[in-house]
Amino acid sequence: MxxxxxxxxxxxxxxxxxxxxxxxxxxxxxxxxxxxxxxxxxxxxxxxxxxxxxLKPVDPDDTKPVNVEIPIGSGVTSIGKILEEKGIVKNSTVFKYYVKFNNESGFQAGSYDLTPSMTLNEIVNSLKTGKVMRKAEFKITIPEGLQLDQIAEIIADHSPYKKEEVEKKLNDKKWLEQLKKEYPNLVTDEIDNKEIKRPLEGYLYPATYSFYEKKPPLEDILKEMLDQADEVLAQYRDSITEREYTAHQLLTMASLIEEEATEKADRGKISSVFYNRIEEEMPLQTDPTVLYALGEHKPRTNYDDLKVDSPYNTYKVKGLPPGPIANAGLSSIEAALQPEDTNYYYFLASANGSVYYSETLEEHNEKKAKYITNKSE
Structure with a gap:
C-alpha cells in the first residue's frame, strides 16, 4: 500500500x-x-x-528651377532615377509605383524646368503636357569610314573649335590616360603602341551628335563619340571574348572591312577573306592600309605605293595592322565578329562598285583582267 x-x-x-x-x-x-x-x-x-x-515634395520651400533632360525612349524607371538624381523626387521607386498605380502614361522626352517644391502630381503633369524641347546649338555628323584627321576637320567646321585644337586634344597623353580610367573596356594600353599613328583612330563612332551649349568643353564633344562607341561594343562584349579579340583588335578588323566595302559589297564575305588569310598566315594585302601608311586619301594605290615601309602596310606585314585605319559602322563591326563561312582568299572591286570573290590566285587574276584591266563588266 x-x-x-x-x-x-x-x-x-x-x-x-x-x-x-x-x-x-x-x-x-x-x-x-x-x-x-x-x-x-x-x-x-x-x-x-x-x-x-x-510622396511629398522634396522641399516645399525650394522653388528654384532645376533643368532636367529626359532622353528619347526613357521609361518610367529611368525617368524616376533621373528625377531622384536631380533632387526632384525623394525616391525613384516610389515615383514609379505612383505612376503605375495612377495609370499615368504619355511622358515625353525633352528639357524641363522642375523644382523640388513640386508634388508628384505636378511633376507627372509637367512631363506629360509641359514638353519644351531645346533646339540644338549645333550638330556634328560623323560618317562611316573616316580617318581621325577628317573627323577633326568636321568637328572644326561645326563647332567653336579649330582643327588644330581638336587634334591636340586627341593626342593629349594626360587626357588619354584619363580616358583609360573612364572607358576601361574600350580605351586600353593598346593605344600606347609606338607603331600606332593616332591613338584614338577608329574610336570616334560614326553618328549624328547634337549639342545644346554654344561652346561645350571640347572633351565633352569627343566623349559623346567615345560614349557611343563604348555603348555599341558593350552589346557585343561576349562575342568579342569568344573571338578572343580585344576591343582594339575588333575596331582594327572592322576598319579594314569598312574601308574595303563598297555600297554593294557584302561585308560578311570580305571579313571571311581576311580571316581565311590570317588562318593561312597570308598577308592581308588590303590597299587602304597602304594609303593609311602613306597618309594619303586617293582612290587607288599604285605599285610603288605598295613598297612603303610601315607596320600598316599589309602587303609586307602579316596579320592585323597596329590599330584601326578609320572609324567603322555597325555593319562592319558585326561582320568582323560574324564573318561568312567561305573558302575565299581574294576579292576585288570593279569600277561600278561590284565586288568579285575568288578561291585561288589564278581565278583572282582572271577576274582582275576582266573587270579591272579592261574596265568592263
Whole structure:
C-alpha cells in the first residue's frame, strides 16, 4: 500500500511539473507572438511613414528651377532615377509605383524646368503636357569610314573649335590616360603602341551628335563619340571574348572591312577573306592600309605605293595592322565578329562598285583582267 501511495505521489509531482513547464512555454510563445506583432506593425508603420514622406515634395520651400533632360525612349524607371538624381523626387521607386498605380502614361522626352517644391502630381503633369524641347546649338555628323584627321576637320567646321585644337586634344597623353580610367573596356594600353599613328583612330563612332551649349568643353564633344562607341561594343562584349579579340583588335578588323566595302559589297564575305588569310598566315594585302601608311586619301594605290615601309602596310606585314585605319559602322563591326563561312582568299572591286570573290590566285587574276584591266563588266 505504501508503495502504491508513493507511485501516486511521484506521478502527481511530475504532472504538476509538466503543467508548470507548459505555462512557461505558453508565456514564451505569447511573448514571441507579441514581439512579432510589434515588429511587423512597426515595420508597416515605418514603411507607411517612409512612403508617405516620399510622396511629398522634396522641399516645399525650394522653388528654384532645376533643368532636367529626359532622353528619347526613357521609361518610367529611368525617368524616376533621373528625377531622384536631380533632387526632384525623394525616391525613384516610389515615383514609379505612383505612376503605375495612377495609370499615368504619355511622358515625353525633352528639357524641363522642375523644382523640388513640386508634388508628384505636378511633376507627372509637367512631363506629360509641359514638353519644351531645346533646339540644338549645333550638330556634328560623323560618317562611316573616316580617318581621325577628317573627323577633326568636321568637328572644326561645326563647332567653336579649330582643327588644330581638336587634334591636340586627341593626342593629349594626360587626357588619354584619363580616358583609360573612364572607358576601361574600350580605351586600353593598346593605344600606347609606338607603331600606332593616332591613338584614338577608329574610336570616334560614326553618328549624328547634337549639342545644346554654344561652346561645350571640347572633351565633352569627343566623349559623346567615345560614349557611343563604348555603348555599341558593350552589346557585343561576349562575342568579342569568344573571338578572343580585344576591343582594339575588333575596331582594327572592322576598319579594314569598312574601308574595303563598297555600297554593294557584302561585308560578311570580305571579313571571311581576311580571316581565311590570317588562318593561312597570308598577308592581308588590303590597299587602304597602304594609303593609311602613306597618309594619303586617293582612290587607288599604285605599285610603288605598295613598297612603303610601315607596320600598316599589309602587303609586307602579316596579320592585323597596329590599330584601326578609320572609324567603322555597325555593319562592319558585326561582320568582323560574324564573318561568312567561305573558302575565299581574294576579292576585288570593279569600277561600278561590284565586288568579285575568288578561291585561288589564278581565278583572282582572271577576274582582275576582266573587270579591272579592261574596265568592263
Amino acid at each position: 505504501k508503495d502504491k501511495n508513493k507511485i501516486i505521489e511521484t506521478l502527481t509531482k511530475k504532472l504538476l511539473e509538466r503543467q508548470e513547464e507548459a505555462k512557461v512555454i505558453r508565456k514564451i510563445v505569447g511573448l514571441i507572438f507579441i514581439s512579432l506583432i510589434i515588429i511587423i506593425g512597426g515595420t508597416a508603420v515605418g514603411g507607411y511613414l517612409y512612403v508617405n514622406s516620399a
